[in-house]
Amino acid sequence: GAGVSQSPSNKVTEKGKDVELRCDPISGHTALYWYRQSLGQGLEFLIYFQGNSAPDKSGLPSDRFSAERTGGSVSTLTIQRTQQEDSAVYLCASSLAPLSNQPQHFGDGTRLSIL
Amino acid sequence: ILNVEQSPQSLHVQEGDSTNFTCSFPSSNFYALHWYRWETAKSPEALFVMTLNGDEKKKGRISATLNTKEGYSYLYIKGSQPEDSATYLCAFPNQAGTALIFGKGTTLSVSS
Numbered sequence: 042g043a044g045v046s047q048s049p050s051n052k053v054t055e056k057g058k059d060v061e062l063r064c065d066p067i068s069g070h071t072a073l074y075w076y077r078q079s080l081g082q083g084l085e086f087l088i089y090f091q092g093n094s095a096p097d098k099s100g101l102p103s104d105r106f107s108a109e110r111t112g113g114s115v116s117t118l119t120i121q122r123t124q125q126e127d128s129a130v131y132l133c134a135s136s137l138a139p140l141s142n143q144p145q146h147f148g149d150g151t152r153l154s155i156l
Numbered sequence: 157i158l159n160v161e162q163s164p165q166s167l168h169v170q171e172g173d174s175t176n177f178t179c180s181f182p183s184s185n186f187y188a189l190h191w192y193r194w195e196t197a198k199s200p201e202a203l204f205v206m207t208l209n210g211d212e213k214k215k216g217r218i219s220a221t222l223n224t225k226e227g228y229s230y231l232y233i234k235g236s237q238p239e240d241s242a243t244y245l246c247a248f249p250n251q252a253g254t255a256l257i258f259g260k261g262t263t264l265s266v267s268s
Contacts, residue, residue: 044199045199074255074256076255076258082260083160083245083258083259083260083261084200084245084247084256084258085258086250086254086255086256086257089254089255091254097252097254097255099252099254100255132199132200134200139253139254140253141187141188141249141253141256142187142188142205142207143205144190144202144205145190145202145256146202147192147199147200147201148199149197149198149199150199
């Protein structure tokens with residue numbers, strides 16, 4: 042079946058603009074995660090969604106970042122008033138169940154560059 | 157704060173060499189340890205999820221072992237091939253069980 046799909050694959054924008062990143066998880070996967078990898082850093086957790094439960098937003102780096110997941114499926118990550126330090130690869134992942142012993146299935150990511 | 161350490165940071169071997177990397181993680185409140193392979197221009201791919209002390213898992217030429225009491229896991233690649241070139245990540249669940257905490261990875265380069 043189809044894997045995790047992310048769009049756009051690349052995004053270049055000017056500092057101060059808003060950007061929206063999209064993630065379409067694997068059908069039937071209840072858990073959805075957003076991570077990012079900045080240059081020279083490891084993968085950093087941003088936000089977690091599980092079904093209709095309140096999301097875990099503890100990894101969002103500032104209030105310029107927000108995310109939603111509609112209908113328990115597609116998720117969008119929005120970054121307002123982008124800054125150069127927001128440049129990174131943003132990865133979305135989904136898993137069959139919200140257990141940490143389940144493998145996560147990743148999309149190809151969105152490479153975001155802030156000029 | 158949970159921390160996952162990986163070594164070496166990078167590694168360059170010749171085709172046919174066998175190699176191994178290390179992942180260190182907190183040994184208290186262990187739940188699971190994940191290994192992923194991330195090839196350039198592709199998405200990270202799950203290799204193993206390990207949950208039991210002494211566990212050993214194998215996928216083709218790649219295998220992994222787990223020691224939860226001392227907090228480390230080894231990933232082995234036997235007879236490295238150029239297509240094994242990738243960054244190998246290990247990860248440990250956060251305390252809430254809502255995400256994985258990743259190490260910075262070991263980048264393997266295999267020359268033919």
